[in-house]
Amino acid sequence: MKQPVRPLGRNAKSILDRIDLSILETLTRAGRITYQALSEKVGLSARPCLERVKRLEQKGVIRGYTALVEPSALGHDIIALAGISMRDPSTESRQRLERALCAYPALIELHVVNGEYDYVARFVAPTLAAYESLTETFLGDPRLGIGRIHTTFVLKTLKPFEGYPVLDGQD
Known part of the structure; x- marks a missing residue:
């Protein structure tokens, strides 16, 4: 990785x-x-x-080059935004959870956040059942220390991510 x-x-x-x-x-x-x-x-x-x-x-300003692919063309019909709360926020638990989450190809984005959740993740899955199975795997492993996963499903994407703004009009 x-x-x-x-x-x-x-x-x-x-x-x-x-x-x-x-x-x-x-x-x-x-x-x-x-x-x-x-x-x-x-x-x-x-x-x-x-x-x-x-x-x-x-310098790391340019991190790499990639093609932007339509998720549904790859069978990713489900896009889920998940707020993940930890039961045990110790450093060891966080590291274990982060390694476990990042090992799944279905996780396409993961952020450490403040507020109601400890992490916000974006997952893709072919079906609701596949996504449910994935979250059950995470919730069923007590070593990961997850207390709750709150999921919001994307119904329609109005503006897909296509890169960060370089010239934002404020220059």
């Missing part, structure tokens, strides 16, 4: 200049663009553009 890159921090955007931001904006919209076309779009020659992209990758 690929480990997440250590976050750059809240002021990371300040270390990115206008050209870096332009590169990121272009890549988030057209990840398959050639370096030649990218360099023309951002106003650099190809070599310096390639060097900037490599630097952004090395």
Whole structure:
């Protein structure tokens, strides 16, 4: 499993200049663009553009490249958002739960949160029965320390996640 890159921090955007931001904006919209076309779009020659992209990758600003796939095309007809509360919030229990959750391919996103839940997770499943089986597995293992899983099912996606905003209009 690929480990997440250590976050750059809240002021990371300040270390990115206008050209870096332009590169990121272009890549988030057209990840398959050639370096030649990218360099023309951002106003650099190809070599310096390639060097900037490599630097952004090395710094962890660019975490990787991927294709956005329609979940239902892969048989993921159920998308569930789950709030997970722990019975035992000790460090050992948290680590055990996090390892267990991340080992399941059906878990596509997991966040540690504050408030009513300890985690918010996004799962995919082919059927409601498959999702129910998954949650029963988690709830049935006392070593994981889960007290409750509150699930909200996605009925329709109005705006799918397609990347983080680079230029948010506040610049």
